[in-house]
Structures are given as structure tokens and as C-alpha cells.
Amino acid sequence: MWRFMVILLVCVALAPFVPGLIESRLKSLGGHETSSVEAEEDAGERIHRISSDPQGHFIAETRLNGRFVDLLVDTGATLTALPRSLAEDIGIFLDESDFKYPIRTANGTTFGAKSSIDRLSIGDIRFTNVNILVLKDQSLGNPLLGMSVLNRLRKFDMSDGTLVLIQ
Template sequence: MWRYAIFIGLFLVIVPLVPQYFGNQSDGARFIRPKDDRSPGTKLDQQSERSGVGRRHVVQMSPNGAYITEARLNGRRLTMLIDTGASAVALPERDARSMGIFILPSDYRIPVKTANGVVSGASATVRDLELGDVRLKDIPALILPDRALSTPLLGMSALNRLSRFHFSNDTLILVQ
């Protein structure tokens, strides 16, 4: 458990430095199934595509050098920073609440070192994660207080569930 907390702490320290470098499980959490805000027939992301070998999701590099994508977690849309240096999916508490993950104050037991110091995080599970055509189930996540994390992170707890992901020029390709 401490190894997990140390890895989470490291990525929270490194994440704020990433834009500068590139230039310009459900442990006590209670779940409520939120209403799906998706309209019938709409596509989550125009850059998603389906191939004969597997489901793919293509993400273009943003002008600041980061890979940012629209995702759907437990039926709710969320913009996430893809962070291969992050051990897990990490969510601010406000985003977790919006997708039906409610954390009690007593659930914040995992010490996490961030750029702003040590905070306590709570373990949870994202029931459904959609990235275009890619669909993942029961992804371990870490919920942090809003003051400790401003941008939701798509880390290795989700990326390891893919058959592969690779970078090609300024494009990240996720393959299920």
C-alpha cells in the first residue's frame, strides 16, 4: 500500500512540471449510478475510430505538449490529462461527486505527496471509463481534495488495461 502511495505522490509532484518540460478497490467509497447525460446517436470524440483489430482512441498533442482528451467516467463527461507517469487515475473530489463517487472524510487515509505538500487521498473505483470507442471497467482510482488536484489524470491504472498505447509524431494512440 505504501508503494502505491509513494508512486501517486511522485506523479503528483512531477505533473506540474510536465507542461514546462515540453514547452509551450472501492475502499469505503459509496456509489450512486448517475443519470447518463449522453444523447442518443452522439459521438464522444470525433477522433475516435474503430479498426478491425481492436478499438482505438487517437489523441492529438495540445499546443503545450500535453495529451488531453474527453472521457466519460460513470456516464459523465470529463476532460482528462493523460499522464503515463501517473500510477493511477486521479480525480478531484468535485469530479468524483459529479460521477456518483462519494467519499467520506474518514476514507481519506492514503498519504500522497504533492507539489503543495502531503495530502490524504481516498481509494475508489471508476465503474465505467470510455475514451471514444475504448471501454474499460472497474478502474482503480485515487480521489484527492479539490485543493490538491485541479486536473483529472488518466494514469496507468487505466492505461495498463489497454492492449497497447504508443506515440506517433504528435499523436497518442490508445488500442484496446
């Protein structure tokens, strides 16, 4: 009986290390490298996969007008939303008078400015002239990838902690 208990305890102790050992073994055998974000092209479709982070959120590694930016995928956001400082970093400059559209956020009501991004890419998936909303920095915690981008995909699906984007 003690022998089985010892074996069980050893198995429980080693279980968290098994995925890493398998991954390193596959790499050494020349297998496909696993990553949290993968992109591929299949039958003319552009497919991009995003794994959820430890909190269950999907963070898209994007390029906005050529600059790398992580965007939180938010299906509840009608438009892709950026804080003003980030918009300026990618070449979108707005006047104070442009902030005239009332917006309800988790932090309350604020005013936003409508604009567009010339080029947005997520892996091999590419968009041009994407409608966005720019908010003052204190009104937006994270830049958001909203439905103004997701609706332009052929399909997107989430299952088993992976968001799959298909263009």
C-alpha cells in the same frame, strides 16, 4: 532579384494558411474530415487517437459513469486521480475518514481516498471497475488519466504529437 524576394515574402506570409485551405478543400471534395481526436475500429481492435494540445499535453475526452470529463493523460500517475468535487459529480461519495492514503503530488504531500469508477470510456474504448484515487480539490489541479487505465490497454504509443490508444 526583387521579383524573387517578393515571391518569397508572399510564400512566407501565406504558409500559415495552407493547412486550413487544404483541409477545407478536402472537406468540400468529400474527403475524410480531420480532427484533433479520432476513433476507429480496425480488425476487432478499438483505436483512439489524441492530438497534443499547444502545450504538448494530451487531453483525453472521456465519459466517467456517463458524464463527459476531460482528463490530462499522465503516465507518471499510478492511478487515475480525480478531485473530490468531480468524484461526487459522477456518483462517488466518500467520508472524510476515507482520505487516509498519503500521496506525494507536485503540490506536496496530501491524503487520498481509493475508490473505483464503474464505467470509463474514451471514444469507443471502454473500461469497467477502474481503480482511482480521489484527492481533495485543492490538492489536484487537473483530473488525471493514469496508468490504472493505460495498463489495461493492449498498447499505447506516442509519435508525431499523437497519442494512440489500442484496446
